[in-house]
Amino acid sequence: MDHFSPVIVAFCCHYCAYTAADMAGSMRLSYPSNVKIIRVPCSGKVSALHIMRAFQKGADGVYVAGCLEGDCHFKDGNIKAAKRVAYVKKMLDEIGIGGERVEVIRMSAGMGERFAQSAKDFTERIRKLGPNPVRAVLNQRESAGA
Amino acid sequence: MNNKVLVIGGGIGGIKTALDLAEAKRDVVLIDKAASIGGLMTLLDRTFPTNNCDLCTVSPHLSESGRELHIELMTLTQLTRVEGEAGNFKVTLKTDPRFIDPAKCTACGECHKKFPECVRFTPGLDHRAPTCMRYPQATPYAYSIDMTRCRNIEALVEVCKDGAIIPDDIAKVVELDVSAIVLTPGAALFHPGILENFGYGKYPNVVTSLEYERILSASGPSLGALVRPSDGKPPKKIAWIQCVGSRNTNQVAAPYCSSACCMFALKEAIVTKERFQNDIETVIFYMDIRTSGKDYELYYQRAKNEYGIEFVRSRPHSVIPVGETGNLSITYSTDQSDMPLKDVFDMVVLSTGFQVPADLVELAGRLGIQLNEHNFVETRSFDPVSTSREGVFVAGLFQSPKDIPETMVQASAAACLASNYQEAIKEADKTDDEYPFDEEEELPSERDVSGEEARIGVFVCDCGYNIGGVIDVDRIVEYAGNLPGVAVSEMVGHGCSREALAHIREVIVEKKLNRVVMGACSPRTHETLFQDTIQRAGLNKYLLEMANIRDQDTWVHSDTPEESIDKAKDLIRMAVSSAALSRPLTDHLLPMNKDILVVGGGVAGMSAALNLADKGYKVYLVERSGTLGGLARHIRRTLEGDDVQRHMSDLIQRTINHENVQVLLNAVIVDHSGMPGMFRTGIQSGPRLAYRQINHGATILATGALANRPREYLLDEHEAVMTQLDLDGFIEDHPDRVKAWHNVVMIQCVGSRCPENPNCSRICCQSAVKNALRIRKLNPEANIFVLYRDMRTYGFQEDYYRRAREQGVVFVRYGLEDRPSVEAGEDQQVEVSFYEPVLGRKITCLADCLALSTGFVSDDESTEDLSAIFHLNRTVDGYFLEDHVKLRPVDLSVPGFFVAGTAHSPKDISESIAQAQAAAGRAQTLLAKDVINLGASVARVDGEKCAACLICVRICPFDVPFINADGYSEIDPAKCHGCGLCAAECPAHAIQLMQYEDQQIMAKVDSLLEGIL
Incomplete structure (x- = not known):
């Protein structure tokens, strides 16, 4: 896989990260198109199931982007999101997908650059990790079956 | 009838005044001489005391103000003449040519790329030119051109694909009838070049505090990297010199204190320390540290004790360069040393104060209002935002040097008083030529789409060059047409234009569509507009989904158009999958009770009550003690020498005798329930502690502090x-x-x-x-x-x-x-x-x-009781905690509650009165509506699935869920804030957040990853 192009799901809270992504747009800061954003009202809205479903369906990486600490529109939703992601990390480690494929990223609405930079960094990280093992297993099965 | 208010100056104060007036259903003309609104605050990187990013806090207000139907925004505009009197002014406004039609400009940046020389530079260090859009979130979202610098006008006009450039644009003069005028023009910053001893202008590493702010700012000249101007190296040691141009009796500087600079310098030093910790030394040279605002002293103590910022009590004599190093030597003396001291710094920041610029003195002359000896607007202690001319009000820096929260208070106060000269507009009377649809037209009744198979209409906007110039929109349209459930897929040119919206509406009706996907810009900016469109085609507004293929695709992947096309397809596919599952929702509407409860009968409580009573609202004024007047009854004179007791007895007499005010003495609040617009509060009053309930729509807390x-x-x-x-x-x-x-x-x-x-x-x-x-x-x-x-x-x-x-x-x-x-x-x-x-x-x-x-000390006992009864937050030292310390200093965290006077924080009588007027104004904005719309994005519980495990009860940041009599969790839609934390945690999936249901999010995940495995 020389030109592995990962698929990355970014859950972005409406108030900060999604706004920062728009801001990256108005500043014309390019970042890898691998990152696809799903808007949520608060990063705390993202359940463990949403993240696991993405990996089950073949996503190579997932990140949950919320507000800076103390800036959450809903008091501490971003902190609860971080706890949940920590829990998902452990689970991913246990089942062999690897906890490093999921991350929490914090930014304020004005940080267009941070949004672009973290999209770059995360994509690079996942590129190094290679494809989601689920993909490889299924591919093997397919070729074994054939 | 003349129903307009003219607001002069579009800084944060003017924006607040305009928004408050618009919310109270008054028409506003907001003028600013600059090309976009935003004023000084938008130049800041962060604001104290929360060190929040500034633009994030202010930009929603800016775009709100651009969107608001009652506000007409005129940039590049100045007042040239005013005649008439309060209630009936005739004003003449002159608008300079922008040479760009903001309605057509999409801020694509092409004109700037090709013709950077025609760009107006912003002053100081901001040499990133792009934009005579002064900052990325500018309102209006459009460029402006300096035609005098343009050598090839034809080519410039040619470059704009949208035909927004108007080379022969000319100045326009209009006459308007307005009933009141609010002045919020801000002030200028002292120019330190006049003071030779600090070397500003001579040595590049001597900067003003605002320039330092721009250096720190992510949208500044170094994109947020802290580097010094002379050589681009990161500084290791920075000095702040306070009171530059303030507290100075020499001729060129100002004798008064500029009030905001101490906190400004503390913030800059703290932010610097936060970023660089021990790699940087920060020293502040000061005369007195004036951190007298709410919780500001704690901020000062943190700066000193936690961040290790050094404070030197001295007014430095001079700043001298050290050879060719770019470093600067400061000579100073202190109480402790007989000999002059010296220290060397990499950078020196001058904390420059506020001054009234000459054009504001002229403006005051044109308006015929009195200025004080320092050229600020003369106001009276007991009427702090009224000028010497009736019907003309002032808020913010032009009244006196102050910080943002105080400006916000005065802005709301001025809006409150200015609104007395007009009737509120009935919604039905309102039409707006700019608005794509006739406002008088009633919305068609909603079509019932239940049971129908999804018939989704996908409309892909080319947004002129913004989308169409990067990707082939036809390919997206063709792709979307083959997605499941899609009945219509079309390209629309400039989807937000009047013609396009009318077309979309026709197609929805003609093709009997029951879901709509807009492949366009950000829902943040345009969702309400498209929702309105589909409503007018008979669809519930929540049957719309947006795919952000501009801000989050073509704008950021223009160098890789093929990837951009693939991503656009993904985004549209995701939106279609989620739209198919969307369902009609109903906004929660409540009837509004227009009576007001004011708690506390001191100067703030009475001032707020009288302001509202004069407007015709019924006010219940509840006072714990047996007499009105509060602490101010014991004060004789203000610093300015005004007779406090004369004012108090007048205030008390007017309160007691006002037909719209009911005073309840010896009264305590014992219970409370309900929601904004329909509160119910139980009160015991009189010698027998008789119990009664009061129904009210808003509550003002003015319970004061204790001596x-x-x-x-x-x-x-x-x-x-x-x-x-x-x-x-x-x-x-x-x-x-x-x-x-x-x-x-x-x-x-x-x-x-x-x-x-x-x-x-x-x-x-x-x-x-x-x-x-x-x-x-x-x-x-x-x-x-x-x-x-x-x-x-x-x-x-x-x-x-x-x-x-x-x-x-x-x-x-x-x-x-x-x-x-x-x-x-x-x-x-x-x-x-x-x-x-x-x-x-x-x-x-x-x-x-x-x-x-x-x-003062806070009235801990009463704020504790009241915060328990009303579910309000308090500061550590027992004052009521406002919703946002910077931008909403009068609103409390519970909607419908407002605070005034020393219950908020220590302040003097004049400041208490301003906040009381502001609280009355804020209450008025709430009560101007006949119904309250609480939106539809709320959590809904499926009682059948609920196991009453209490997880939602514990996780809700607002304590909304409770286990009801039937034994399952209940969430009051009127109290739910819509964060979805409970939905994410509920182990039984019994809770769904409307608009963001699990199946919708899962559908997006699934459709994005379709075909990967």
Whole structure:
């Protein structure tokens, strides 16, 4: 896989990260198109199931982007999101997908650059990790079956 | 009838005034001489005391103000003439040509890329030119052109694909009828180049605080990297010099205090430390640290103790370059050293203050309003936002130097008073030529789409060059047409234009569509517009989904168009999958009760009550004690010499006699329920504690603070010892005894800025100066000593402080390690001993009067009770905590609650009155609506699935869910904020957040990852 192009799901809270992504747009800061954003009202809205479903369906990486600490529109939703992601990390480690494929990223609405930079960094990280093992297993099965 | 208010100046104050007026259903014309609104605040990187990113906090307000139907925004516009009188002004406005039609400009940036020379540069360090859009979130979202610099006009016009450039644009003059005028033009910053000793303009590494702010800012010249201007290297040691151009009696500078610079410098130093920790040294040279705002003292203490910022009490003499290094040497002296000291820094930041620029003096002349000796607008103590001309109001910096929260308070106060000259507009009367649809037209009844198979219409906007110039929109349209459930897929040119919207509406009706996907820009900016469109086609507005293929695709992947196309397809596919599952939702609407409950019968409570009662609202004024007046009943004079008691008796008489005010004395609040627009509060009042319930739509808390009376320095033990408040009355009642005094000593910060009461009480320095000047007038021979830690005579109070010094009042600084001591002496005197730092020795003085500046403490007991009953937040020291310390200083965190006066924080009478007017104004904005729309994005519980495990009850940040009588969790849609935390945690998936249901999110995930495995 020389030109592995990962698929990355970014859950972005409406108030900060999604706004920062728009801001990256108005500043014309390019970042890898691998990152696809799903808007949520608060990063705390993202359940463990949403993240696991993405990996089950073949996503190579997932990140949950919320507000800076103390800036959450809903008091501490971003902190609860971080706890949940920590829990998902452990689970991913246990089942062999690897906890490093999921991350929490914090930014304020004005940080267009941070949004672009973290999209770059995360994509690079996942590129190094290679494809989601689920993909490889299924591919093997397919070729074994054939 | 003439129903407009003219607001002059589109900084944060003007925006707030305009928004408040618009919310209260008044028409506003907001003018600004700049090309976009935003003023000074949008130039800041972060704001104290939360160190939040500034643009994130202000930009929603800016775009709100661009969107608001009642506000007409005129940039590049100035007032040239005004005639008539309050209620009936005729104003002449002149608008300079922008050479760009903001309605057509999409801010794509092509014109700038090709013709950067025609761009207007912003002043100072901001050389990123792009934009005569001054900052990325500018409103209006459009460029402007400096035609005088353009050499090839034809080519410039050619470059704009949208035809937005108007080369022959000319200045326009209009005459308008307005009923009131609000001045919010801000102020200018002192230009330190005039002061030769600091080398500003000569040495590149000497910058102003605003320039430093731009250097720190992510949208600044170095994109947020802290580098010094001379060589682009990161500095290791930075000095701030305070009071540059302020508190200065030389001719070019200002004698008053600019009020905001201490916190400004603290913030910059803290943000610098936060980023670079031990890699950087920060030193602040100051005269007095004036952190007298709410919780500001805590911020100062954090700066000192946690961040290790060094404070040097000195006014530096000069800044001198060190060879060719770019470094700067500061020469200064302190109380402790006889010899001048020297220190070398990589950068020097000058904390420049505010000044009124010449064009504002001219503006005041055109308006015929009086200015004070410093060219700020003259206002009265008991009417702080009214100018000398009836119907003309002022808020913010042009009234006096101040920070953002105070500006916001005055802005709401000015809006409240200005709205008295018009009737509120009935929604049905409102039409707007700019608006794509006829507002009078009633919405068609909603089509029932239940049971129908999804018939989704996908409309892909080309947004001119913005989307269409990067990707082939036709390919997206073709792709979308083959997605499941899609009945129509079309390209629309400029989807938000009037023609496109009308077309979309027709297609929805014609093709019987029941879902709509807009492949366009961000829902943040355009969702409401498209929702409105589909509503007009008979669809529920929640059947719309947006795919953000501009801001999050073509704008960021223009260099890789194929990837951009693939991503656009993904985004559209995801939106289609989620739209298919969307369902019609109903906004929660509630009828509005327009009565108001005001708690607290002091000067703030009465002022708020009368303002609302005069507007025709019914007000219940609840006072715990048996009399109206509160703490202000004990104050005789203001610093300016106004008679407080005369004002108070007038206020009390008007309150008691007003037909719309019902006063309840000896009354306590015992229970409370309901929601904004329909609160119900239980009150016990009168000698028998009779219980009654009051129904009201809004609540204003004006419960005040207490005069502090700590057991210190023989207070209440010795006759010669009294508080400043006692002394205020004593001077008035016993002038003969005052005349006989030989020595008077005052001690500042007694019971404030100490562990028991860590904040500054704000009013004590002015009280001490006030009483010292009054004693001096009665008794020119007496020795008056004021023992202080920092003199905090902010704004124009500095004039009185200076006068007191000139009249021989002796101000002696003491430190916490060396506090004065007091013992009882003979002949009804007390013996006060204190260290004199200039003399370097201890002095003992036999005082006939020892006045203790004891300030305020919060009324902890009552704020605790009330916060429990009303579910409000409090600060650590027991004051009510507002919703947003910067931008919403009057609104409390529970909607429908507002705060005024010293229940919010220590403040003087004038500031309390301004906040009371602001609270009345804010309440008015809520009550102007006949119904309350709470939106539809709320959590809904499926009782069948709920196991009553209490997880939702525990996780909700707002304590909304509870287990009801049927044994399952219930969430009141009127209280739900819509964060979805409960939905994410519910183990039984019994809770769904409307608009963001699990199946919708899963559908997006699934469709994005379709075909990967």
